[in-house]
Amino acid sequence: MRFTRSTIAAAALLALAACAPPGQQAGSGATATGPIKIANVNAQSGQLSSLGQWEHKGVKLAIDEANKAGGVHGRQIQLDLFDSQGDPTVGTNVARKIAAEGYVAMLGTAESAVTLAMAPILKDAKIPNITSGQSPKLAELKSPFLFLNAPTSVTFDETLAKYLVDDKGMKKIALISNNGAYGAGEHDAFLNSLKTRNVTPAADEVVTPDQKDFNANLAKIREQDPEVLFIGAEEVQSGLIAKQARELGIKAVFAGGAPVGTDVYATTAGVKNAEGTIVSSPYLSNEATPEIKEFAAKYKAAYNEEARMHVAKAYDGASILVEALKQTRGEGGQKLADAIRGVKRAGLLGTYTYDANGVGIHETKIGLVKDGKVVPEAAS
Amino acid sequence: MQVLLQTLIGGVTFGAVYALVAMGFSIVYRTMGLVNFAHGSVVMIGAYAASTFYLATRLPFAVAIVVAIAVTALIGLVIERFLRPLENKDFTLMLIGTIGFGAVLEAGAVLVWGATGHAVPSPVATGPIDVAGIRIPTYSLLVIAVAAAATGLLALFLQRTKRGAAMQAVAMDHQAATACGIHVGRSNAMAFAIGAGLAALAGSLIGPMLYVNPTMGGTLGIKGFAAAMLGGFGSMPGAIVGGLAFGLLDAFAAGNFQEYSELVTFLVFAVIVMIRPTGIFGEATVNRA
Numbered sequence: 066m067r068f069t070r071s072t073i074a075a076a077a078l079l080a081l082a083a084c085a086p087p088g089q090q091a092g093s094g095a096t097a098t099g100p101i102k103i104a105n106v107n108a109q110s111g112q113l114s115s116l117g118q119w120e121h122k123g124v125k126l127a128i129d130e131a132n133k134a135g136g137v138h139g140r141q142i143q144l145d146l147f148d149s150q151g152d153p154t155v156g157t158n159v160a161r162k163i164a165a166e167g168y169v170a171m172l173g174t175a176e177s178a179v180t181l182a183m184a185p186i187l188k189d190a191k192i193p194n195i196t197s198g199q200s201p202k203l204a205e206l207k208s209p210f211l212f213l214n215a216p217t218s219v220t221f222d223e224t225l226a227k228y229l230v231d232d233k234g235m236k237k238i239a240l241i242s243n244n245g246a247y248g249a250g251e252h253d254a255f256l257n258s259l260k261t262r263n264v265t266p267a268a269d270e271v272v273t274p275d276q277k278d279f280n281a282n283l284a285k286i287r288e289q290d291p292e293v294l295f296i297g298a299e300e301v302q303s304g305l306i307a308k309q310a311r312e313l314g315i316k317a318v319f320a321g322g323a324p325v326g327t328d329v330y331a332t333t334a335g336v337k338n339a340e341g342t343i344v345s346s347p348y349l350s351n352e353a354t355p356e357i358k359e360f361a362a363k364y365k366a367a368y369n370e371e372a373r374m375h376v377a378k379a380y381d382g383a384s385i386l387v388e389a390l391k392q393t394r395g396e397g398g399q400k401l402a403d404a405i406r407g408v409k410r411a412g413l414l415g416t417y418t419y420d421a422n423g424v425g426i427h428e429t430k431i432g433l434v435k436d437g438k439v440v441p442e443a444a445s
Numbered sequence: 446m447q448v449l450l451q452t453l454i455g456g457v458t459f460g461a462v463y464a465l466v467a468m469g470f471s472i473v474y475r476t477m478g479l480v481n482f483a484h485g486s487v488v489m490i491g492a493y494a495a496s497t498f499y500l501a502t503r504l505p506f507a508v509a510i511v512v513a514i515a516v517t518a519l520i521g522l523v524i525e526r527f528l529r530p531l532e533n534k535d536f537t538l539m540l541i542g543t544i545g546f547g548a549v550l551e552a553g554a555v556l557v558w559g560a561t562g563h564a565v566p567s568p569v570a571t572g573p574i575d576v577a578g579i580r581i582p583t584y585s586l587l588v589i590a591v592a593a594a595a596t597g598l599l600a601l602f603l604q605r606t607k608r609g610a611a612m613q614a615v616a617m618d619h620q621a622a623t624a625c626g627i628h629v630g631r632s633n634a635m636a637f638a639i640g641a642g643l644a645a646l647a648g649s650l651i652g653p654m655l656y657v658n659p660t661m662g663g664t665l666g667i668k669g670f671a672a673a674m675l676g677g678f679g680s681m682p683g684a685i686v687g688g689l690a691f692g693l694l695d696a697f698a699a700g701n702f703q704e705y706s707e708l709v710t711f712l713v714f715a716v717i718v719m720i721r722p723t724g725i726f727g728e729a730t731v732n733r734a
Binding site for chain 2: 110111114115118243244270271272273275276277278279280281282283284285287288301304305309312313314329332333335
């Protein structure tokens with residue numbers, strides 16, 4: 066229903082591709098000359114389009130840099146954008162398109178649900194995919210062609226539980242999470258980490274991803290007077306929960322994964338309400354390390370907006386792909402998948418060492434929200 | 446008891462907003478017999494207009510609301526003008542036209558404001574009121590008061606003014622109304638403008654409670670529409686009762702059924718509509734569809 070410029074551009078590209086002689090199309094993946102075709106699939110329209118646009122900007126920055134530096138052994142990388150609309154059904158159609166048109170690799174999507182739907186098709190077509198999704202279900206697929214550019218919820222929440230329970234001795238913990246793909250993953254992973262520490266949550270409230278009024282759920286949590294309120298939801302919903310919790314007089318400290326480290330969360334909750342929120346994330350802020358500072362400056366110069374984790378991980382993923390492509394001299398398939406698995410890269414999110422499940426980052430860091438920005442928690 | 450009352454507070458606050466959205470649906474429906482599917486998107490535009498103006502100028506929020514109402518009323522007039530040639534000719538096309546306008550407005554919002562959206566700081570700085578452990582956010586009180594005032598004004602307009610009476614007449618029988626010298630087109634335009642103005646009011650009020658982005662109209666539109674159906678489509682008191690009922694239903698389902706709350710809310714809604722297809726205040730007078 067909605068046509069963005071990018072969908073029209075993608076459609077035009079498809080139309081052009083359709084016009085090409087059949088021989089040229091089928092051969093483009095394997096030929097050693099001409100541009101190397103990489104597909105970037107992300108939501109460019111619909112509810113999740115902001116995520117998709119950040120991801121695309123991060124990917125584009127990395128590929129543009131690689132092309133400027135001479136490409137892959139002299140061959141340029143051709144980056145084509147496909148709109149998944151954040152919809153798994155659309156995603157599977159795009160996956161077939163990519164497979165049919167000789168793309169050697171795919172970057173994206175930012176939605177675990179879409180990536181999960183696309184994975185079997187890409188596996189059959191032997192197209193390596195570096196995704197920005199972080200659902201533990203992605204790792205459970207054990208697809209040799211699927212790689213994550215960030216840790217899964219298991220890592221996020223294990224780090225968080227370790228900090229809260231082991232380091233800080235907080236045992237009265239309440240949970241509120243949504244039952245969407247991301248929220249459910251967070252809920253299960255955090256609950257598991259609590260269980261291994263013999264901690265039973267004081268409350269465990271589940272909401273729907275569309276819910277806006279949490280008075281009923283939060284009133285129940287307030288009765289338990291927890292020390293910590295774990296929030297497992299996307300940025301905006303996490304912010305709304307934090308705001309309404311403070312309005313209800315809940316004094317617990319908020320804790321969560323990457324979403325509660327964003328400015329969207331802080332502004333939605335109100336900077337005062339977000340103060341002190343505990344964040345578990347591999348990318349705490351744009352000032353965390355000299356490398357990240359440099360990247361953030363580069364990003365700002367290119368797009369005139371602040372960098373964020375979604376951008377950084379997309380950039381990391383694309384850089385890993387470029388490195389692997391250099392090793393295979395542009396060849397795709399099993400060879401490229403093996404090369405990606407072999408890449409050891411000190412990226413923006415940490416050091417990437419891929420395991421058999423396609424997970425590259427195995428730890429996160431703890432940060433605290435101060436004045437709406439995340440600062441690393443000083444080791445105590 | 447505390448949980449129950451706290452749930453009530455949340456339910457009534459959101460219910461007041463749903464009621465405003467439902468009234469916007471109903472006023473267009475009773476006058477034209479048309480469901481304006483662009484209504485949710487107009488709510489979104491209203492939220493954007495009010496919040497952008499408020500954030501940019503720092504003038505009182507009330508001024509921002511008035512600006513938003515003016516902007517969306519204009520959009521309402523444009524939509525009506527585009528659909529006017531189809532009036533009483535092709536009803537289905539008109540319906541599809543409103544769906545199209547909804548998509549246009551959403552795409553337009555992405556172009557103007559970007560896809561990311563923004564949070565709006567609460568215009569009321571004071572903290573929540575504490576009544577025996579029940580916390581009532583001051584902003585909720587404001588929302589309920591403004592919604593009630595808007596409802597009162599609209600009722601006065603429809604019942605006490607000539608133009609309002611003319612709109613009622615068109616709602617009952619547009620041919621007879623034409624025979625009496627009432628300009629049906631103008632009456633329809635007015636209904637669209639008022640409907641859009643109500644949408645803007647709802648959007649402006651809900652902005653600081655939520656997060657303003659191009660797709661926020663979707664859920665609000667659906668819930669407002671369901672509220673209008675529940676109360677009796679086309680009936681003004683029905684829209685208010687339906688809105689509040691839907692807000693409360695939603696709130697209590699969230700507390701008691703957790704992740705199944707949405708399912709339960711709409712199941713209950715479906716059962717009520719099955720038992721009473723015309724809704725709580727369903728009138729036989731409005732049946733042009």
